[in-house]
Amino acid sequence: MIVVTGATGQLGRLVIAALLKTVPASQIVAAVRTPAKAADLAALGVLVRQADYAQPATLVSAFAGAEKLLLISSSEVGQRLVQHQAVIAAAKQAGVKLIAYTSLLHADTSPLGLAGEHRDTEAALAASGLPFVVLRNGWYTENYTASIPPALAHGALLGSAQDGRIASAARADYAEAAAAVMTRDDQAGKIYELAGDDTYTLTQFAAEVAAQSGKPVIYKDLPEADFKAALIGAGLPDYVAALLSDSDAGAAKGGLFDDSRSLSALIGRPTTPLKAVVADALKG
Template identity: 50%
Template structure:
């Protein structure tokens, strides 16, 4: 069985390949799809050029592959067309397992990121590819900048209100992808994946305070306050508005659900934002 991982040089892609190898996959059975193949040379597996915007490169990378992991692209507003090229190539190549990293409740969520994921899921369904959908909640690492800023200023500011986030580490989500790719079955499943614990920003502020040894206050912001602050920090209006919309979705509960599916898939508890041993902390004194 040959597995193609798209976006293989990204943060998640690298961890998926590492997880596949840790679980015993033959390095020669893994193909790392990357826009810049030089960046994939350290992965220890076969490498193929794969640029979402170049359908010929996608078709060449997928040729002869049994399973494909489509890691969603990072270019918001362009992802549906980019994903379509991978779906079309996989269909033409007769791929027998197609796995996609989507967003929580993508087909029903009001989260600003959901529409592109919803559209991609619909394209996959229309293709009749044997598929598995992994609806990943937030990566805890997404909050590294917020944690660093709060550790410096003593303030954690957000428009997320009292909304909870069932985050887990990227490694947790990468392991789930590896399990689904390597195991028989899973075809037709839509997995809602999240951490075992859903936390809010008040609890995050407390965790940062515990680790840094200084008081950290959570400062809830209105949408207008957050927008003004982000623009004052140098973000353009569109980007700032996107961040505000994300936090508004969190405040409304878009990322709060967790039912243990991720832990069951990977066979262990998910990684909490902060663990007792300092070297295991995602929130820590080290960057």
């Protein structure tokens, strides 16, 4: 039995869909905070169990009978380590034989502030004594395509990545990789650095948006503090603005670059091109 935590999240749903291609629904558990949001998964025959990272008592029963567990990292930045430690402890109590964890690209050396909680979680996994595999996910291309509407409205894409090259991939690519790892043997101890086959700068990203939309869009690079201020001015919460501006600054230092092509090797096909993800975003 395979348990997927955060199964109603954007990545989790895609992982479930990928697993269903080769795994019977009755052998998949969608571990979710709010089971009512997983009614569509239950209708497919997937087992739905409540599992709240912040309520450890829900976790052991959610993981009962599981052979493998995919721990999709919590979205609550600043609370991740405590929540992940609760999942690891529950998995150990439930007798899970393998944990896979969605970490961050080059988490051990990454300049991104986000990397800290991922490094700490990897250390917690190592200390647990449980067999584990680490999926160090690079950036989702959707992280940038989310900025297309304001870029089109203002004719400019703002950032602080300078000319840093970004090796992103579609969220579905990472989901397929997670499903592949969960359905293969002999994964314990492996660390996968996962990123897109192709790279681009934000200047090239803006040019692609302009080419496909037929509207003028340029990339405007800002100092990190100014980019953060612009994001706050656009209505984003302070912590989100800080996260995004820090990540862009990390990209300028190479934090979102990788040319190993490990992701495409794992999923058995090229990663989804930037052009295709931009096209999907423009369709609305």
